[in-house]
Amino acid sequence: MAALDTAWAERWLRESARVIAEHRQELIDLDRAIGDGDHGENMDRGFAAIVAKFDEEPPASLAGALKMAAMMLMSKVGGAAGPLYGTAFLRASTAIGDAEALDGPAVARMLAAGRDGIVARGKAGPGDKTMVDAWTPAVDAAAGGADGHAALSAAADAAEAGAQATKPLVARKGRASYLGQRSAGHLDPGAVSTALILRAAVTATAEADA
Amino acid sequence: MAALDTAWAERWLRESARVIAEHRQELIDLDRAIGDGDHGENMDRGFAAIVAKFDEEPPASLAGALKMAAMMLMSKVGGAAGPLYGTAFLRASTAIGDAEALDGPAVARMLAAGRDGIVARGKAGPGDKTMVDAWTPAVDAAAGGADGHAALSAAADAAEAGAQATKPLVARKGRASYLGQRSAGHLDPGAVSTALILRAAVTATAEADA
Amino acid sequence: MKKLINDPRAVVDESVEGFGLAHADLVRVHPDPLFVSRAGGAVPGKVGLISGGGSGHEPLHSGYVGRGMLDAAVPGAVFTSPTPDAIIPATQAADGGAGVVLVVKNYTGDVLNFETAAEMCQAEGLDVRTVLVDDDVAVEDSLYTAGRRGVAGTVLVEKVAGAAAERGDGLDEVEAIGRKVVANVRSMGLALTPCTVPHAGKTSFDLGEDEIEIGIGIHGEPGRRRVGLEPADALTEHLLTPVMEDLGLAEGERVLLFVNGMGGTPLSELYIVYRAAARILADRGALVERSLVGNYTTSLEMQGCSLTLLRLDDELTALWDAPVHTPALRWGA
Amino acid sequence: MKKLINDPRAVVDESVEGFGLAHADLVRVHPDPLFVSRAGGAVPGKVGLISGGGSGHEPLHSGYVGRGMLDAAVPGAVFTSPTPDAIIPATQAADGGAGVVLVVKNYTGDVLNFETAAEMCQAEGLDVRTVLVDDDVAVEDSLYTAGRRGVAGTVLVEKVAGAAAERGDGLDEVEAIGRKVVANVRSMGLALTPCTVPHAGKTSFDLGEDEIEIGIGIHGEPGRRRVGLEPADALTEHLLTPVMEDLGLAEGERVLLFVNGMGGTPLSELYIVYRAAARILADRGALVERSLVGNYTTSLEMQGCSLTLLRLDDELTALWDAPVHTPALRWGA
Numbered sequence A, B: 001m002a003a004l005d006t007a008w009a010e011r012w013l014r015e016s017a018r019v020i021a022e023h024r025q026e027l028i029d030l031d032r033a034i035g036d037g038d039h040g041e042n043m044d045r046g047f048a049a050i051v052a053k054f055d056e057e058p059p060a061s062l063a064g065a066l067k068m069a070a071m072m073l074m075s076k077v078g079g080a081a082g083p084l085y086g087t088a089f090l091r092a093s094t095a096i097g098d099a100e101a102l103d104g105p106a107v108a109r110m111l112a113a114g115r116d117g118i119v120a121r122g123k124a125g126p127g128d129k130t131m132v133d134a135w136t137p138a139v140d141a142a143a144g145g146a147d148g149h150a151a152l153s154a155a156a157d158a159a160e161a162g163a164q165a166t167k168p169l170v171a172r173k174g175r176a177s178y179l180g181q182r183s184a185g186h187l188d189p190g191a192v193s194t195a196l197i198l199r200a201a202v203t204a205t206a207e208a209d210a
Numbered sequence C, D: 001m002k003k004l005i006n007d008p009r010a011v012v013d014e015s016v017e018g019f020g021l022a023h024a025d026l027v028r029v030h031p032d033p034l035f036v037s038r039a040g041g042a043v044p045g046k047v048g049l050i051s052g053g054g055s056g057h058e059p060l061h062s063g064y065v066g067r068g069m070l071d072a073a074v075p076g077a078v079f080t081s082p083t084p085d086a087i088i089p090a091t092q093a094a095d096g097g098a099g100v101v102l103v104v105k106n107y108t109g110d111v112l113n114f115e116t117a118a119e120m121c122q123a124e125g126l127d128v129r130t131v132l133v134d135d136d137v138a139v140e141d142s143l144y145t146a147g148r149r150g151v152a153g154t155v156l157v158e159k160v161a162g163a164a165a166e167r168g169d170g171l172d173e174v175e176a177i178g179r180k181v182v183a184n185v186r187s188m189g190l191a192l193t194p195c196t197v198p199h200a201g202k203t204s205f206d207l208g209e210d211e212i213e214i215g216i217g218i219h220g221e222p223g224r225r226r227v228g229l230e231p232a233d234a235l236t237e238h239l240l241t242p243v244m245e246d247l248g249l250a251e252g253e254r255v256l257l258f259v260n261g262m263g264g265t266p267l268s269e270l271y272i273v274y275r276a277a278a279r280i281l282a283d284r285g286a287l288v289e290r291s292l293v294g295n296y297t298t299s300l301e302m303q304g305c306s307l308t309l310l311r312l313d314d315e316l317t318a319l320w321d322a323p324v325h326t327p328a329l330r331w332g333a
Ligand SMILES: Nc1ncnc2c1ncn2[C@@H]1O[C@H](COP(=O)(O)OP(=O)(O)O)[C@@H](O)[C@H]1O
Pocket: A031, A035, A036, A037, A038, A039, A042, A078, A079, A080, A081, A082, A084, A118, A121, A122, A123, A124, A129, A130, A131, A132, A173, A174, A175, A188, A189, A190, A191, D079, D080, D081, D108, D109, D110
């Protein structure tokens, strides 16, 4: 298991870009069902921009990597998800400060800061059928992690369960809320992309060339 | 066999209205294939107007019946067919003059006058894939008719054959000419409606209540 | 067939009625026989300008009734030329005592019906001239066809001749200006989808999911040939090359570039086509001095577009720029 | 998916480029980050007015840049809010020294991105106000939703606030006029067909041959309910009744009636809807004093329409009538 350092952060974001690209159509289809069908395209554009940025200028620090990601997400994704993920990564970056590597509690703090940023901007609560429903259980699960890897694993598992649990919910925030009862029976696309990104964080804990 | 008098003319035009209405969709489909799909609708509107006019004001003479028909066709059909059929019936009416009933030669003169009117207005020749290709053989066939009924029967048969013969032709007049070679392989809608109208003239020779 | 209509046979009457209600400051609708005239009536001493044709091409022609353009318009049934009984009163309503010019698109039906109406008006002592528009280069002009069709270039004829009439030109001059536009305007169109005439209830032709029809008219007639899906830049070239060639466009010449939507194509796509056309023209050394982009001569809900070029000189440019105040085209007023 | 496009990902860039070429006399296109401003730049001393949002609603918003309306517009990706890195320079370009009003349609994405941009502009010392448009009565406004959406009423907000800015009103006044329009405008829409976002390549929702979606937004979102095929008169009633009710329209009140096409519906059908709406309003004793009919706030090639009512008083009427000179709306100039 590699340390959760700058190289890990870069691997995390590159792996996120890969899985988002892989699931682009799935995210589009989920958003088509209860939104406007752009979530996969928007996220793919934003994460591709992060990769391009990293290729050009590799991140110098852990917090720096997340901040660069925040800026690219803010300026390239657009829609609701852009400012929300952008804020999450910005707050996460600030929470990390100048730490060179993350242990269990630091992972939990980072995720909590990200979630709090999303809630501050978007004002959604648990059960509103948004990405908050993946972030919140992830934050809770990470809190008990023995080390950084365990915290991330628990968070990713919880985010995936949280995303699946959005299915029966009636949306109360975002575009899906316009559908009223008709929004029930579909997964929330932002919760699904959150789960993908947190799973990527776990995958990235494997050594680069292992 | 009834005389080809005013009552016959009225029966002819009413019967034409009936068969045109019956074949409305077929004429639309033929015109859809090589034109703009309105021939059945236009002809149906025009002949329905003739019937409405006759219901309100029965024709007083043979020539008068055809002139009333000409006026209604001119003002209600529109498109290419309206002025062409309108002119045909107007010239036919003039050719009849004050005759009270038509014999063979009179039928031939009437049809020739109608055809000449169409050619004068539309400038199409035989083989251009227009209604002229039904009218011209009809006029030729009527010339040999022993009496009015025989002349009409021969004309209707010839018009039907003429209409069928338009199928392989490449249109050189009217909207179908825009298609060039692609107009071949379809019947000309105006030739088909001509055949229907001339057949109605034969049907109308049966006594009204026979 | 899904349409925002009531009775398929009442489509034209109801639509023109709504048009009259929405633009009561500009136009007057005469219901039976149906025609549209300027709200203020004929302008005394001014040459009258009218046009008409089958409906389904909105805003053509009724949308162009108003100051600086038409005095009256005669909408026929959908895709069907109007009849003389409507054209005649429209011509009379447009007559301010200086004669009337009829702008007629070259289709057998329109030609025959307007010809009949013109003869009858002449017989009543009204001086009537006809300007026949035949700008569609998709159709070969030869003795063996009905000649070229009139398509979107008609809007430019109506605008320029309307401006000439409005500034006080006489009957000969307005007719001559109309013919000058016709001599210098060429168009060609394509369809991505067919359209459905309300009373027919079926599409005007069948087109596969991966086929594009090139050289269509504006009545849902099939075109000259089909191609597969191609990018907008390539499709633009298919349209613009024959238009430029037929016009004999030389380097350094000035043109008006008109990208017309067929009714169902979003404006954003028309601008992509405009961009492609502007680049091709720049490569040729032509100067695009005026432009028009939008749904000005449509075929119901058809998706597709046409390209029109008008060769400009100072006179045509000035008449194009002159004020116009109609429901569908308005500037300087 | 058949569209007049090249690369699905280049649709917005190429379309806005073409738009800039076609209207070079009125607008300037800034390619990266993408925004559109008036050709002449900010007007010194005038309050700036800008708007923006996802693309696919053309002519909204770029088509309304020009004298008497917007100073700048920010087009995002198709149906996706633009980002602060484009909104910020657009806001700066619109600033003539008297502050800038942002017209924002109420969608989470637009609100968040414009909010971020506004904060950053404020931090740089630029006085920025936001007018949030939420005219869509199809969405229940409650604590439990994202609130009402902004739809076609946005055009009226931009026109009226733009006229106020142009006549020299201060920042507070322009903001107040914008809010006054918002308080008096309501809309509702329906779709006959869905639309296809170019990069998605699939229709935004599925709709049967005999189904109509009532209460749609302008992003191809599904609506609140489906009905079967109904005549235009009945469909108009489905839209207009909630609009009138929500507005609390009383007998004798004056309104502007706006029939907006979703992009793929022919103008002739919009006039049939206008006729039906005008009759219903007449029955209610409302006075239709101004009208607007056409494709002004679209959803790509969607077939359908929306109805908007704006309650008028003398002030709003005068600002509506004031000269406007933009690519998509023009009068008095
Ligand atoms: N107020 C909110 N708070 C948290 N998340 C939200 C909020 N509104 C929307 N979202 C998330 O954003 C996702 C949609 O993102 P996206 O499709 O990119 O934006 P848009 O809805 O503007 O098209 C939703 O699935 C949801 O998870």
